[in-house]
Amino acid sequence: MSNTYFNHIPCGQTLPVNNVHAVSVSMPNLQDVIDYEEQTPEILEIIKSGYPRFILHPYLKQLASYIKEKYGVSDSYEVVLLSSQRAVKLVSDKYYIHNKIEIYEPFGVILVQNGTCQLQRVLSYIQHVGCNLSSRLAEKYLFEKGLIASLHQEILEDKDTSKDIVISTLANAYKQPKENVHLAPSGMNAIYSVVRGINSIQAKNGRTVLVQLGWLYLDTMNIVNHHYQEQKSFPHLDKLELLEEYLKENGLKVSAIITEIPTNPLLKCFDLKRVRALCDKYNIPLIIDTTFATPYNLDLTSYADIFVESLTKFACGNADVLMGAIILNKKHPLSHMNWEFFKHCEPVYIKEIQRLAFQIKDYEKRVKTISSNTKKLISYLEKASFIKKVYHCMDENNKELYSQAIIDENSYCGVISVEFTKPLTQSYDKLNFAKGPSLGTEFTLLMPYTYLAHYDLIQTKQGREHLKEVGLPIDLIRISVGVEPIEEIINEFEKLKNSN
Structure with a gap:
């Protein structure tokens, strides 16, 4: 079955195509990913740019x-x-x-x-x-300086209004005053600033342990490792009794709990009400990375004290802006100390804000379209013969927990992860979707998550055992669902039915 809607994108091409400020890069075959991770000379000649925190522009x-x-x-x-x-x-x-x-x-x-x-x-x-x-x-x-001939042509909002457009949109979405919203040059810089702020405030009270709840994004864990000598990780969200037991002994030493909902890349959820009750009992701030959830799928104002979002993802939608945001919940006592959380953020260059201001206008509409497509794609993939397992926010293990904060029954997180029945060279390689790092794009984007995020663990027996222990499959493919017609997205997957 042919599909002219999606076309092969050569390795090394920017995603989005022909955009010098793209934050993703095409890696259409698994071997491209392996070569990139092993930094072979051949791949370094081809891949000139990529996610800006990983590849120097x-x-x-x-x-x-x-x-x-x-x-x-x-x-x-x-x-x-x-x-x-x-x-x-x-x-x-x-x-x-x-x-x-x-x-x-x-x-x-x-x-x-x-x-x-x-x-x-x-x-x-x-x-x-x-x-x-x-x-x-x-x-x-x-x-x-005359060192390049031209500037990339793109639509930008006015300098004088762009920052207010971005901050107002986020403030309204999260139901917070504008002064509780602050921009950072990346989601990671936002998380870094919050971690530094929590550390400086809470250490004075003898609270020196940061708790990580769930198997978090790689660099979130790295930031915690850099800035907290004392930390405790609870990777299994279905074993909250372990967290509960730990807090009985150490609750007054914990400075904060940091987590994601749903988690990246397995889309796991946890009992928000139970965790919130524990935070209240021991007076612990709850920091939630809402990048996957977005404020338009989940209303977390009853649960989170601090929200952190990578605006590079769904808020941008075009994968050509690197930016993040901190949003403080006005309900939390620490929210009046907003400068403590904001002061470690790096400055954001105005043209990045101008570009995002143009894109964020469609944020809610984009999320609603992606949510609708995601719901239909899950229904298709769960019945597909070439799919071994589908991970999503509304599966039988998650649905009740995710629904604790869901805005409506169609608010599906726009990310799905899958395991194919065949090797990735016979499945992932054969699909013509855009394939590379990042997510939240208006174009459907696939990524071999474990290969790109944890290649070092794949290489050793001990590492593979660790991946097995935390339940992260090596051949997992993360699908960021786009806004293309759902029939076209499904049609592209259909080609795997008859592939050898």
Whole structure:
């Protein structure tokens, strides 16, 4: 069965196609993903850009070269660009880098010695904390210096109104005053700022343990590891009695509980009422990453004290803006200390806000369309002969828990994860959807989650055992459902019925 709606996108092409600010990149075959993870020279020639926290944007590479030449930096040092001078101090202090450079630029620069393990540690920390330099700022700088010929053509909202459009939309969606909403240059930077804020407030009260509830997104766990010496993880959401027992002994030592709903990538939910009751009992703030849920599928105002959302996903919808937000619940006593949670956020470049302001206008409509498509796609996939298992927010294990906060019966989270009955080379490889990192796009986007997020664990027996223990299948494919006609999405999957 042919399908002309979806076409093969070559490896290395930006997603969205031909967009220099794209945050995803096409990896149409499993071997492309493996080659990328193993950093083979061939794949590095093809994949020039990708998710900005993981792959250095071409404009940032070009700008770093220019800065190196402009300031006469020795070849024994790598020029690392950051979002601000404050970020320079943060990274320099953490890694005892004293070779800072005196510059007069609208961004931060540090010099890290080449050929040392320190460089990789610095780059990883920047990735986790999300203090990357904006590609749009780099583009403007390079254009004004005559180093690139043109600016990417895109629709932007007016400078004077764009920030208010974004913040007002989020404030209304989360039912909070505008002063309780703050923007960050990425979802990870928003989480970092909240974790730092909680730490500084709660440590004074002897609360020094951060609890992670569920198997969280990789970099959320990394941020916690960087900034909390004491932490406790409860990866199994169906075993809340373990959390309850722990809190009986340690409840007054816990600074916060951080979680996602539903979780990435298995779409698991937990008993919100039970966890909220525990938080109230021990006076523990509950931080929820709402990126998957969105404020239009779940109303979590009765449960969360602090919301964190990656606006790069459903709020943007086009995968060409990197941004995040912190939303404080006015019901929580700590909400009046908003500056403590906001002050660690890096500045957001105005053109990123202008672009998001244009896209966020369709946020609610986009989510409703995706939710409707998701519901229909789940019905199809659960009956498909080529599917081994479907993970979604409204499956028999989740439905009652997810419904504790659901806005209406059609509010399906727009992400599904599946296991195919055949190897990925005979299933994932044969589909012509866009395939690469990220989610929440208006175009259907597939990602071999475990290969891209936990490739290191796949490589060792101990790692594979750990994945088995937390219930994360190696061949899991995450589907971010788009707004295309559902018949066309299903039609593309239909080709797997007869594939060899």
